[in-house]
Amino acid sequence: MGTKSELSLLNEAYHAMLQAKQEKGNSVKVFDMNRQTEVMRSKPHLIHELKKAIVNKEFVVYFQPIVNATTGGVHYEALLRWFSSKLGPVPPDAFIMAAEESDFIQEIDAWVVEKVCEHIANSHEELRHVSINLLIKTFQSTELETKLLAACSKHGIDPSFIELELTEHTLLEDEQLLIEKLGCLRKSGFKVAIDDFGMRHASINYLRVLPVDKIKIDKAFVQNLKRNSKEHHIITSILTLAKKIGVRVTAEGVETVEQAKMLVEASCDELQGYLFGKPTPNEIVQKASKQAREQWSSLL
Numbered sequence: 001m002g003t004k005s006e007l008s009l010l011n012e013a014y015h016a017m018l019q020a021k022q023e024k025g026n027s028v029k030v031f032d033m034n035r036q037t038e039v040m041r042s043k044p045h046l047i048h049e050l051k052k053a054i055v056n057k058e059f060v061v062y063f064q065p066i067v068n069a070t071t072g073g074v075h076y077e078a079l080l081r082w083f084s085s086k087l088g089p090v091p092p093d094a095f096i097m098a099a100e101e102s103d104f105i106q107e108i109d110a111w112v113v114e115k116v117c118e119h120i121a122n123s124h125e126e127l128r129h130v131s132i133n134l135l136i137k138t139f140q141s142t143e144l145e146t147k148l149l150a151a152c153s154k155h156g157i158d159p160s161f162i163e164l165e166l167t168e169h170t171l172l173e174d175e176q177l178l179i180e181k182l183g184c185l186r187k188s189g190f191k192v193a194i195d196d197f198g199m200r201h202a203s204i205n206y207l208r209v210l211p212v213d214k215i216k217i218d219k220a221f222v223q224n225l226k227r228n229s230k231e232h233h234i235i236t237s238i239l240t241l242a243k244k245i246g247v248r249v250t251a252e253g254v255e256t257v258e259q260a261k262m263l264v265e266a267s268c269d270e271l272q273g274y275l276f277g278k279p280t281p282n283e284i285v286q287k288a289s290k291q292a293r294e295q296w297s298s299l300l
Contacts, residue, residue: 043098043101046087046090046094046095046098047098047101047102049084049086049087050082050095050098050099050102050104051102051104053082053084054104054107054108054111056085058082058083058084058085059080059081059082059108059111059112060080060081060082060083060281061078061079061080061081061112061115061116061119061282062078062079062080062081062279062280062281063076063077063078063079063127063130063279063280063281063282063285063288064076064077064079064272064277064278064279064280065272065276065277065288065289065292066131066250066270066271066272066276067270067271067272067276067292067293067295067296068269068270069263069264069267069268069269069270069271069296070269072293072296072297074126074289074292074293075126075127075128075129075130075131076126076127076129076130076131076285077130077131077132077133077165077272078112078115078116078130078131078132078133079092079133079279080092080096080108080112081279082095096135100135100136100137103137105135105137105138106137106138106141109134109135109138110138110147110151112132113132113147113148113151113162114151114154116130116132116162117151117152117154117155117157117162118155119282120155120157120161120162121155121156121157123282123285126285126286126289127282127285128161129161129163130161130162130163131162131163131164131165131193132162132163132164132165133165133166133167133195134164134165134166139166139181144181144185145184145185145188148162148164148185148188148190149188158189159188159189159190160189160190160191162190162191163190163191163192163193163213163214164185164190164191164192164193165193165194165195165216166192166193166194166195167194167195167196175209178210179209179210179211182210182211182212183211186211186213191213191214192211192212192213192214193212193213193214193215193216193250194206194210194212194214194215194216195216195252196216196218196252197215197216197217197218197238198217198218198220198221198234198238199218199220204241207241207242207245207247212247213247213248214247214248214249214250214269215238215242215247215248215249215250216249216250216251216252216272217235217238217249217250217251217252218252218253219252219253219273220253221234221235222235222251222252222253222254222255222259222263222273223253223255223259225259225262225263227262232262235251235263235266235268236266239266239267239268243267248269248270249268249269249270250268250269250270250271250272251263251268251270251271251272251273252272252273253272253273254271254272254273254274254275254276255273255274255275256275257275257298257299259273259275260275260299261299264299271296275295276291276292276295276296277291277292277295
């Protein structure tokens with residue numbers, strides 16, 4: 001059995017175990033990622049279950065590998081997963097939208113930050129650099145920097161171990177406030193990245209005015225990447241510009257060897273996508289890192 005199959009089986013077994021643990025008494029669960037119910041499709045019921053999930057601690061942080069295209073080094077992006085005792089696995093797009101609309105998102109984001117710091121403090125070297133997504137309501141909070149620093153201090157974590165990702169569509173309209181807030185976060189030691197880069201008309205302007213360390217090219221460009229295609233020219237232009245102004249670039253959604261090789265040839269700094277690994281629980285991060293490095297080595 002190949003390494004990739006082993007990881008998939010371990011992931012699925014982990015999902016089933018979480019569901020079994022959330023039920024009283026002894027129980028056996030079979031993994032079913034497509035499990036759906038009327039409750040999940042009903043927003044009020046979904047929000048009701050979401051509130052219970054916060055109390056019952058049904059959330060889990062998964063980690064997806066990001067590979068350094070030059071060295072093969074691996075770090076991770078933290079991704080939230082919800083395994084409901086009633087609904088089964090709930091798609092992130094569904095529950096994150098519900099959390100935003102019901103004002104639970106700041107509480108959930110704070111839990112993610114706390115959990116990531118705990119994992120970094122207690123885990124192996126692979127989790128010495130972790131990216132965390134922040135949504136707009138959390139980013140707008142006046143207490144954001146204080147809470148981030150408090151979580152780092154509690155677990156003895158250097159803020160430079162954490163990279164904060166903001167999607168383009170969540171960026172504040174108040175440009176000056178945005179610049180000041182990002183500047184303060186970077187001054188405190190945190191890294192800052194713009195996720196889903198390239199999907200808004202203001203993308204290039206963000207590079208001009210915002211104090212960021214990295215941009216992550218949206219997967220829509222990578223998934224359609226072919227040599228001499230429009231996407232190829234756009235990506236190479238972004239890479240050239242970013243390199244000249246000292247901003248690192250991660251390509252998201254890398255799924256094929258051909259895509260990866262073109263991105264390496266174009267001097268992309270980092271690669272992320274299912275080719276190098278799906279999101280995995282902390283317990284199998286070391287195995288995921290080994291697989292990601294082996295996949296990178298095969299590109300050479």
